[in-house]
Amino acid sequence: DGGITQSPKYLFRKEGQNVTLSCEQNLNHDAMYWYRQDPGQGLRLIYYSQIVNDFQKGDIAEGYSVSREKKESFPLTVTSAQKNPTAFYLCASGGRGPQTQYFGPGTRLLVL
Amino acid sequence: AQSVTQLDSQVPVFEEAPVELRCNYSSSVSVYLFWYVQYPNQGLQLLLKYLSGSTLVKGINGFEAEFNKSQTSFHLRKPSVHISDTAEYFCAVSDLNEAQKLVFGQGTRLTINP
Numbered sequence: 001d002g003g004i005t006q007s008p009k010y011l012f013r014k015e016g017q018n019v020t021l022s023c024e025q026n027l028n029h030d031a032m033y034w035y036r037q038d039p040g041q042g043l044r045l046i047y048y049s050q051i052v053n054d055f056q057k058g059d060i061a062e063g064y065s066v067s068r069e070k071k072e073s074f075p076l077t078v079t080s081a082q083k084n085p086t087a088f089y090l091c092a093s094g095g096r097g098p099q100t101q102y103f104g105p106g107t108r109l110l111v112l
Numbered sequence: 113a114q115s116v117t118q119l120d121s122q123v124p125v126f127e128e129a130p131v132e133l134r135c136n137y138s139s140s141v142s143v144y145l146f147w148y149v150q151y152p153n154q155g156l157q158l159l160l161k162y163l164s165g166s167t168l169v170k171g172i173n174g175f176e177a178e179f180n181k182s183q184t185s186f187h188l189r190k191p192s193v194h195i196s197d198t199a200e201y202f203c204a205v206s207d208l209n210e211a212q213k214l215v216f217g218q219g220t221r222l223t224i225n226p
Contacts, residue, residue: 004155031212040121042202042216043156050212058213090155094212100146101214103155 003027004104006091011109013078013085021076021107023091030096032074036060037088037106046089049074050096078109086111114138116205118217125193126225133188133220135203142208145186147177150200150219159201162186173197198224 004025013019025032031050035043045058049068063082068074074093078085088108092101119134137143144163148156160171167179177188186203203217 033214035216040218042116042118042218043214044216045213048213092156096212099212100158100161103148103157105155106153108153 004091004093004102006089006104006107008107009105011107012112013109014112016080018077018079019109021078021089021091021109023074023076023104024072025074025091025093025102025104026072027093027102028071029093029102030071031094031099032068033092033094033101034058034064034066034074034076035090035092037090043090046076085109114143114205114207114215116203116215116217118201118203118220120220121218122221122223124223124225127195128192130191131189131193131197131222133201133203133222135186135188135217137184137186137203137205139184144206144211145177145179146204146206146214147171147175147186147188148202148204149173150202152199156202159188193222193224195224195226197222 007022033048034046044060047066049055065077090106091104094101115138117136125131146161147159150156160169162169162179170176175190200219200221202219204214
């Protein structure tokens with residue numbers, strides 16, 4: 001089955017802790033994306049990558065970091081600098097240009 | 113920068129009634145338009161998209177949308193809704209200069225009452 005997987009489904013973060021959210025795709029897509037979803041605000045772009053070993057900041061990159069060492073994987077780290085990390089995080093992938101983005105099931109991050 | 117406005121945050125309708133979810137975007141020379149649906153605690157699924165050609169676009173689950181360039185709108189319609197259509201719907205746009213980036217609206221929560 002082709003698709004996008006995200007893990008874990010729920011993640012708890014303590015104060016001052018960095019946490020990493022996993023995103024893997026087997027759709028052979030070049031581009032991958034991370035979005036943050038808060039109630040009533042739609043989806044906001046955190047980071048995106050169009051090719052391996054390259055990525056760009058989105059609209060709300062502060063307090064987050066990413067890497068793209070493999071085409072299939074695009075992990076997101078929520079650092080301690082992100083003061084309001086509680087949200088639903090969605091990963092997506094797509095082809096180049098105006099292609100459909102395919103979304104994973106999401107990870108809900110909660111702060112203890 | 114592109115922006116998208118979904119004019120209604122919540123839309124309640126009765127089962128088998130028609131529905132229209134409204135979406136407007138900021139003006140641009142060329143845009144690509146999408147509607148996605150999100151069921152509770154899940155990711156987003158594509159309903160339909162407009163890239164070029166006919167302005168009336170048909171999607172899955174009986175939904176359709178019409179691209180209106182003069183009004184910068186891309187409203188989503190369904191002639192008869194079902195309980196299973198209860199979900200949140202997002203309009204998204206990208207433009208020619210940054211085709212790989214989607215800008216999303218705030219979402220419209222569609223609730224179908226029996």
